[in-house]
Amino acid sequence: MSVVVWITEGTWPACVAAARVHAAREQEIVLLYVHDDGVAESAHGAFAGLLGRGRPRGHRPPQGWGSDPGHRIEELGEPAARRLLAEAARRLGRPAQALLAHGRTEREVVQAATGAELLVCARDGDLSRAGPHSLGPATRFVVDHAPCPVLLVWPAGPDHESPPPPPSGPGHRR
Amino acid sequence: MLVFAVVRPRGLPEAVAAVPAACLAVAVGAVPPRQAWEQTRELLPVVGFLALVLVLAHLCAEEGLFEAAGAAVARWCGGRPQRLLAGVFSVAAAVTAVLSLDATVVLLTPVVFATAARAGARARPHVYATAHLANSASLLLPVSNLTNLLAFDAGGLTFTRFAAVMALPWLAAIAVEYAAFRAFFRADLAVPAASGTPGKGPDVPLFTLVVLALTLAGFAVTSLAGLEPAWAALGGVLVLGGRALLRRRTAPRELIGAASPLFCLFVLALGIVVKGVVDHGLGTGLGRLLPDGDSLPALLGVAAVAAVLANVINNLPAVLALLPLTAPGGPGPVLAVLLGVNLGPNLTYVGSLATLLWRRILHRHDVRADLGSFTRLGLVTVPATLLVSTVALWGMLHITGT
Numbered sequence: 001m002s003v004v005v006w007i008t009e010g011t012w013p014a015c016v017a018a019a020r021v022h023a024a025r026e027q028e029i030v031l032l033y034v035h036d037d038g039v040a041e042s043a044h045g046a047f048a049g050l051l052g053r054g055r056p057r058g059h060r061p062p063q064g065w066g067s068d069p070g071h072r073i074e075e076l077g078e079p080a081a082r083r084l085l086a087e088a089a090r091r092l093g094r095p096a097q098a099l100l101a102h103g104r105t106e107r108e109v110v111q112a113a114t115g116a117e118l119l120v121c122a123r124d125g126d127l128s129r130a131g132p133h134s135l136g137p138a139t140r141f142v143v144d145h146a147p148c149p150v151l152l153v154w155p156a157g158p159d160h161e162s163p164p165p166p167p168s169g170p171g172h173r174r
Numbered sequence: 175m176l177v178f179a180v181v182r183p184r185g186l187p188e189a190v191a192a193v194p195a196a197c198l199a200v201a202v203g204a205v206p207p208r209q210a211w212e213q214t215r216e217l218l219p220v221v222g223f224l225a226l227v228l229v230l231a232h233l234c235a236e237e238g239l240f241e242a243a244g245a246a247v248a249r250w251c252g253g254r255p256q257r258l259l260a261g262v263f264s265v266a267a268a269v270t271a272v273l274s275l276d277a278t279v280v281l282l283t284p285v286v287f288a289t290a291a292r293a294g295a296r297a298r299p300h301v302y303a304t305a306h307l308a309n310s311a312s313l314l315l316p317v318s319n320l321t322n323l324l325a326f327d328a329g330g331l332t333f334t335r336f337a338a339v340m341a342l343p344w345l346a347a348i349a350v351e352y353a354a355f356r357a358f359f360r361a362d363l364a365v366p367a368a369s370g371t372p373g374k375g376p377d378v379p380l381f382t383l384v385v386l387a388l389t390l391a392g393f394a395v396t397s398l399a400g401l402e403p404a405w406a407a408l409g410g411v412l413v414l415g416g417r418a419l420l421r422r423r424t425a426p427r428e429l430i431g432a433a434s435p436l437f438c439l440f441v442l443a444l445g446i447v448v449k450g451v452v453d454h455g456l457g458t459g460l461g462r463l464l465p466d467g468d469s470l471p472a473l474l475g476v477a478a479v480a481a482v483l484a485n486v487i488n489n490l491p492a493v494l495a496l497l498p499l500t501a502p503g504g505p506g507p508v509l510a511v512l513l514g515v516n517l518g519p520n521l522t523y524v525g526s527l528a529t530l531l532w533r534r535i536l537h538r539h540d541v542r543a544d545l546g547s548f549t550r551l552g553l554v555t556v557p558a559t560l561l562v563s564t565v566a567l568w569g570m571l572h573i574t575g576t
Contacts, residue, residue, distance in 0.1 A: 008296065009295055009297075009367065010255070010294065010296065010366060010367055036296075038298065039287065039297050039298050039302075041545055042305050042523050043279075043283045043284075043287075045522075045524040045525075045545070046279045046283065046305040046524070046525070047280065048524050048525075048529050049488070049523075049524045049529055050275075050276060050279060050280075050525075051188070051490050051491075052188045052189075052192075052437050052440040052444070052490065053276065053434065064232060064281065064432075065228065065232060065280060065281075066280075066434075069283040072283075073283070073287045076284065077287070077291070080292075124361045124362070124364060125364055126360060126361075126364050127364050133360075133361075136362060137361065137547075139361070155365055155366070156366070
């Protein structure tokens with residue numbers, strides 16, 4: 001049984017800090033990063049949309065005219081993700097398994113959390129307000145469909161103070 | 175021929191089909207040889223200008239201008255993704271306007287991805303923004319998009335007049351895109367970037383930047399002096415290319431490759447083929463759809479027809495088909511066509527349904543990438559940018575009395 005920590009840009013330090021506190025010593029920790037394949041695909045698409053710019057095969061440089069920028073993004077994405085996972089592992093300070101997945105982010109996270117004891121992720125969305133819209137679309141999907149308990153943490157301490165007052169009006173007593 | 179250009183069997187360049195198709199159009203009499211020659215002679219300077227701009231962009235990339243811009247944006251944003259987006263918008267809009275949308279798609283996109291990764295920000299909003307701006311920010315100058323170069327030739331506008339009339343529609347389109355991106359990606363943009371401070375990055379290639387600025391000024395000066403602005407581009411290429419050759423940073427062969435001779439050939443052949451198709455039916459059909467005059471509703475109608483056609487068959491053939499029909503109406507309808515064919519392709523992430531269908535067939539077993547968000551974004555921004563830019567164009571035409 002394991003604790004899955006969802007590593008994404010921006011929010012990962014809070015998730016790692018929460019895992020340090022809430023994962024028991026004997027629990028295995030999995031650091032999960034999902035490559036957003038849509039990014040490279042959008043670059044592939046933009047290049048494919050440039051009608052008439054094709055070049056004979058075998059004459060394509062790795063960069064520059066005639067090269068598909070989507071391939072370059074795929075090349076750059078892998079080491080960037082590995083760096084992020086390595087940094088997270090260093091910050092965690094205990095042995096952990098690094099898992100690099102590809103595909104639709106939210107579905108990959110839900111799949112990786114199957115059979116886990118806990119999934120740690122961070123709220124994103126508008127950080128200046130407690131809510132509503134406290135979760136981005138991917139996080140919303142993960143929270144809704146997670147097959148295990150979810151620990152949802154603030155990326156940095158909440159900067160709102162107290163929950164808003166309950167709504168007044170018919171049906172509500174003050 | 176269009177099917178070939180989209181499918182590109184065995185990775186063959188599009189010119190392989192376009193040139194025989196053009197020869198066939200002349201051989202069967204669809205386009206009389208004399209008209210074919212005239213069409214080619216009209217397109218030659220346009221294509222030459224395009225080749226020069228492509229070489230200029232290549233030389234700027236070789237000197238590290240794009241990496242330097244990426245590093246400057248990363249430093250300026252200081253870990254705030256919203257500022258990073260603003261920086262990416264500025265750089266992508268400037269690169270597209272001055273060095274053409276090809277430079278943004280091919281040369282700038284990987285730099286933007288690397289910049290977002292280095293800044294520790296989620297890449298999606300920034301890479302999508304680059305893809306969108308390659309189209310939306312290609313309204314400003316004749317050199318920003320091949321469609322503009324073709325229309326600039328047909329519309330009887332000078333370089334500076336084109337820029338003056340299109341400046342407001344360009345800014346309006348970028349402003350609408352920026353507002354849409356801020357709202358659409360608010361979750362991704364709200365989270366401050368976490369990983370370390372980006373390093374100093376490469377130095378700004380000052381010489382290249384100055385030559386580029388002088389080339390830009392040269393476009394205005396040559397145009398005001400009644401000369402072809404392509405001479406200014408040639409000047410920029412000679413200075414930067416000569417310097418790179420002297421320093422042995424590039425080879426003549428590489429510069430010829432950067433000029434994309436096969437692409438230039440493809441455009442010339444496409445011009446003849448489209449002329450044949452327009453003269454034999456498409457022209458009358460489209461002519462019925464296009465409203466006359468340069469009132470605001472007429473301009474909106476022209477822009478909408480152009481956007482739909484660009485989405486069906488891709489924007490290059492669309493502009494070649496629409497220009498002869500709108501050119502007699504003066505600069506207003508011609509520029510409205512440009513708004514349509516330049517902004518319309520953002521509807522799908524590949525620029526046209528023809529290309530989209532082919533990619534679907536090619537990748538039917540591969541459904542890993544989710545590009546629904548790109549399409550939803552396009553459904554919001556394309557009608558909005560079209561509307562706002564066309565209103566801006568109509569206003570500018572009235573103010574300048576064009």
